[in-house]
């Protein structure tokens with residue numbers, strides 16, 4: 001009934017993979033899709049998004065501060081934001 | 089850090105299965121087999137509420153039923169999907185992410201021949217049970233059947249006592265091994281008859297504590313409209329109970345059981361049909377803090393959603409606080425018949441898990457992301473939902489950092505100090521002092537340490553503590569070599585541990601849960617070496 005050794009190890013590996021992925025995730029913003037709904041601005045707890053009222057788009061800044069919480073990704077109705085692991 | 093435990097619970101559907109099997113001593117499967125044997129005919133349409141990992145759904149589909157299986161947990165559904173594919177039953181089983189309170193909206197009346205559900209009703213609030221049973225009544229064909237397996241409290245007092253005595257260690261064991269637990273239903277029979285069903289067959293197992301009830305719609309059972317129900321008025325008060333809870337929350341918040349508030353609709357002040365609707369999770373502390381900030385300032389409806397007793401940020405991140413749950417809670421509350429507007433104010437910090445657009449599309453309520461901190465809510469509401477930038481940015485001010493360090497020290501301090509106290513008495517004070525000192529030091533300097541997560545920050549913390557040690561040796565006391573070696577290892581272990589502690593305590597660091605596991609492992613291994621080396625080298 002107890003988890004076997006092998007599963008314990010796979011659990012830890014899974015955990016490790018998750019940690020690695022989380023550390024490398026970066027925001028990828030497709031500004032062409034953005035039509036200024038600014039939900040990202042509404043939800044980002046870090047303040048990484050600011051509305052540009054003239055061009056009716058959102059501006060992403062401060063990528064380094066992003067905690068990869070995924071709030072902006074989930075709330076964007078245009079699916080313009082993704083959290084990705086950069087290539088290479 | 090409760091999330092670490094809670095995440096494991098949900099992220100381990102297999103553990104859940106194992107836990108349930110252990111807790112019901114395998115009887116659940118036997119009762120499920122009864123459902124399959126007695127009720128399933130080829131080609132019948134079955135709705136399963138709360139399919140979990142899909143075991144019953146698969147058994148029913150294999151016997152020819154067309155199964156629609158819903159569950160509220162995305163992780164459970166992923167596991168169920170995997171199994172359904174494995175059995176190649178995709179054609180027969182339709183899996184859906186859905187709150188049980190919504191079945192009436194999503195399926196046609198009179199569509200299903202059978203509705204089944206195991207260990208689900210006992211997890212619902214009484215209001216929700218009635219609502220869901222009513223909907224079942226509507227969804228069933230006239231000669232349809234309802235089959236519910238659930239835990240019940242035996243009627244007989246003696247049996248109840250034995251039941252309790254056997255269950256206690258079993259529950260504890262199951263919780264420890266799999267972090268799974270269940271609840272029981274009090275009044276199974278009257279619950280069914282109130283909702284318009286008549287019992288046909290009852291099969292009891294485990295001294296009557298686990299029951300399978302097969303029921304069918306009673307003659308003349310009409311559709312009953314659920315009245316809007318307000319569970320009570322929330323007030324900001326300090327009582328002995330709140331004081332004790334606060335004390336517990338200050339030192340041992342990390343440990344379960346997490347105090348919860350019954351999910352449902354509450355009022356603060358004297359709200360009317362234009363008053364705002366504030367949504368929150370059901371962690372007792374969350375609700376109490378919200379009420380403390382808004383009581384006597386604004387009148388509002390407060391919709392408490394079942395977030396498994398976890399704070400909203402962690403619950404949303406862990407999949408416990410979802411759009412489905414908000415929709416379900418709203419439906420059960422009857423709020424739609426009370427207020428004139430359709431605006432929900434959700435805590436901003438649940439936006440990482442609650443899909444706002446989904447709420448809008450499904451039930452046509454507008455979602456507004458409220459301020460991060462409860463103290464800003466009155467201003468936000470009074471100004472007509474104007475959110476300043478200061479309201480939307482999460483901060484982790486010194487006061488909060490110190491509070492969080494105290495919270496974690498309560499539990500992790502014990503974790504570290506107990507073994508030290510038992511095996512290594514004379515080191516208790518040095519370890520205690522370094523742990524407490526390091527923790528508070530870390531809390532103070534946190535924003536200035538380089539790195540975005542605890543693991544990175546732990547490196548600098550280690551360096552600083554080692555520098556401190558060096559200064560100590562140079563200025564005050566030249567320790568013998570093995571002592572220095574010991575201190576270096578020990579301080580490194582404590583630093584890593586300390587930095588790990590604050591992870592997950594603020595929404596400002598990345599990858600909290602994931603890193604935490606590794607920090608704990610590193611800290612524990614270093615600690616072990618620290619403790620073992622003197623013995624192996626014969627220094628002691």
Ligand code: SF4
Nearest residue numbers: 044066067069070072
């Ligand atoms: S993932 Fe979270 S922290 Fe990063 S930009 Fe989006 S909302 Fe902000």
